[in-house]
Amino acid sequence: MPQQSLPTHARVVIVGGGVMGVGLAYHLAHEGWGGDTVLLEKAELTSGSTWHAAGQITHSTSSFGLGKCVDYNIGLYSGKLEAETEQAVTWHGCGSFRLAYTEDEMDWLRHTLSVGTALGFNIELVGPEQIAELHPFYNLEGVLGALHTPDDGHVDPTNVTMAMAAGARQKGVRIFRHTRATNITQAPNGEWVVETEKGTITCEHVVNAGGTYARQMGEWSGLQLPMTSMTHHYFVTEPVPEFQSLDRELPVIRDDRKVSGYIRMEQKRGLIGIYEKANPNAVWIDECPWDYENWLFDADYDRVMPWLEESLNRMPIFANLGIQREVHGAISHPPDGNPLIGPAPGVRNYWCCCGTQIGIGWGPGLARELARWIVHGAADISMREFDPRRFGAYATKDWQVVKAKEDYCLRHEIPFPHFNRLAGRPVKPSPLYDRLKEKGAVFEEVYGHERPRWFARGIEQRDYYGFGRTPVHDMVATECAAVRTAAGIMDISAFTKVEVSGPDASALLDRLTANRLPQKVGGIALTHMLNRRGRIELETTVVKLEQDRYYLVCAAFFEQRLLDHLAAHRGTAEITIRTLSTDWAALALNGPRARDILAACTDADLSNARFKWLTAQQITVAGHSLWAMRMSYAGELGWELHIPRDHALAVYDALWAAGEGHGLTDYGSFSMNALRMEKAFKGASELTNEVTLAEADVLRFARTDKEYLGRDKTLNTGNLPWVCAYLEIEPDGRFDGNGGEAVRLHGKVIGSTASVAYGHTVGKILAFAYVKPQVNLPGTEVEVIIAGQPRKGRILGAPAYDPDNARPRADLQAEPVQ
Secondary structure, three states, rough: OOOOOOOOEEEEEEEEOOOHHHHHHHHHHHHHHHHEEEOOOHHHOOOOOOOOOOOOEEOOOHHHHHHHHHHHHHHHHHHHHHHHOOOOOOOOOEEEEEEEEOHHHHHHHHHHHHHHHHOOOOEEEEEEHHHHHHHOOOOOOOOOEEEEEOOOEOOHHHHHHHHHHHHHHHHOOOOOOOEEEEEEEEEEOEEEEEEEEOOOEEEEEEEEEHHHHHHHHHHHOOOOOOOOEEEEEEEEEOOOOOOOOOOOOOOEEEEOOOEEEEEEEOOOEEEEEOOOOOOOOEEOOOOOOOOOOOOOOOOHHHHHHHHHHHHHHHHHHHOOOOEEEEEEEEEEEOOOOOOOEOOOOOOOOEEEEEEEOOHHHHHHHHHHHHHHHHOOOOOOOOOOOOOOOHOOOOHHHHHHHHHHHHHHHOOOOOOOOOOOOOOOOOOOOOOOOOOOOHHHEEEEEOOEEEEEEEOOOOOOHHHHHHHHHHHHHHHHHHHHHHHHOEEEEEEEOOOOEEEOOOHHHHHHHHHHHHOOOOOOOOEEEEEEEOOOOOOEEEEEEEEEOOOOOEEEOOOOOHHHHHHHHHHHHHOOOOOOEEEEOEEEEEEEEOOOOOHHHOOOOOOOOOOOOOOOEEEEEEEEEEEEEEEEOOOOOOOOOEEEEEEEHHHHHHHHHHHHHHHHHHEEHHHHHHHHHHHHHHOOOOOOOOOOOOOOOOOOHHHOOOOOOOOOHHHHHHHHOOOOOOOEEOOOOOOOOOOOOOOOEEEEEEOOEEEEEEEEEOOOOOOOOEEEEOOOHHHHOOOOEEEEOOOOEEEEEEEEOOOOOOOOOOOOOOOOOOOOOO
16 A cells, blocks of 8 residues: 655654654544644664664652653553554563662662552562562572562563554554655744655644654754763573473563673573673764664674673573574663653754653653643643753763763662762852862752752762761751751852843733732742643742843753743743843852841841841842842741852852851752751642642642633642642651652552651651642641651641741841750
């Protein structure tokens, strides 16, 4: 049957026919856009990275969002897709084990067990005896335990992609094979023009699902999409005699420490996959050749030999067998290992569905969320860790390669909470970077900026990481105590800082923000920008600098999201948008002695009568003009000082000199997080695209007397599926939790934690958790599963610290906390 001719117009054009592109086509069709969607593939479907994938998928993930995706994918592969399309999928539901040899690895498995419990997975922690019962051939020497996920398995990558293609076609999607796209440009009216070898097609939405070609495809449109092709080996052995009489398939073994990869059955053969931890191989750095289909590289045994030898030690029944098949193919790796799923930065209706290193395991679930984002304006899971706009212009090609190699080597390492990836840094150090580094600052990277996490005092970096408490706990306690009893100063230059000015600035911001804008010059408002589903795009502080000039401050990783949101809705508004994130620095000065310290450096009147809480003034500090904003994320008397970059170090030095006699201490983001949890201030983990303002329990920041984007949906408080609760948890002195843990009531899971931190001032573990609304009553006792064990928890009705919020408003000096 001849292939249909290429249409001239479509609503959506997807470029790329691997599991990601086809998965998106399938899910767009299920969201009702099948007849409006066209998919283009330069060769045959799956002929890029998809066809050579090993095809495994596991519930063993400590990422809450990815957990939702893999659970959906396993359900799709294990029955739903084949029943719908009558196309063979070849699902092998053999289950899997993830092994642990050390206590750190066991802690990782315990945390993953907690997350899996919250998600309702069939998951358990087992000992070597139980592993041996289901997998008698694996050498378990040194193994302490394993996470057993019985519903896991593997699937034929080509079959599952073809089945989704059949399902997409059944609902009207048109798929064109052997139709290579050669350019993608945006027309003056905003539509996208996709040029191909067989004609040109114009569309409202274009999707880059180009796999190893995705980065160079982005360059056609002037986009920098950070990812690098890295090569990965797996090997298939000759038939294994011991497998011939088995009446069941052995579970997949994930051995991160010894093998740095996975071992499973491939029919009656063995399959060994390796992510070597040294000398990773990047290819096609400039571009992937267009004529490469079903391409494999020659095996590089020297590179993988230490781990291949150990795999034979772990599976002795493979030791005398030959290698029948070598698979050495390229896979995309973004700088942080997470896929690029969502809008491309700086343009409208160009979507990324690429950069996925585990396409079979993660792909369809992520594609479903992207389809919902495209069609409805928001996904149903938090997309923060996948949003392509989490990277900025600093993500140059050379930097991408450095970070991709780092990510490859970390693929089978323990994903410690807050693990600090150090390769390719610093990129955007603040003007205080060298000074703070001399004082022991341990930095984290946020949107390219270097921000202090804490200040180390005599411990090595290897001691920083763990799922339980580390020496960092005591350092954070010291910093928190200083802020509560004297004063603390923090470099917050990483915050996004954007100025919006012009005759239409007030009108534009008013229709994009749920709260009332500040009415007077110097006024400050905390507000949220929503999407058309009424869900949270971002939280921002708005300061009115002049009658038609506003200053917006939000988290660093929302910079491009904020700029895109303003651009998407500005229409013909007469406004000017200036990004000041790098040009301006910022300091937070908090604590009972904050006024005394700042007063020593300025002639400004800092009293309540002349400098009220939640107001801003332009003042001079140490001879330099800056904007001082009286607010405090720590919940103390305090100011944020926003300063032209060149003057920031002088201002910091002056404040430090004035504060030494008052007990001024440097503090970092870990202390900031603990302090905000004591005050029950919600952060980025709570305020996501998954929730409305009502669900996040921040409806007090929404006005009912004005119109704004998403208003009706966010004000709809009927039948909420969940609500954000604030609770305290019984400490055990070792594990405080890391977010994603299951919350239970009478033995039944009723929610999960979003943020967890130890409140050093109040001596309690504090958490935000999304739970069923009927549970969110002060005094309700619950269980929280931390490190695999239940702990007593209790819903709180007020902040654990300063519930009346008296301290930030203080005029006469409040008594320091003892």
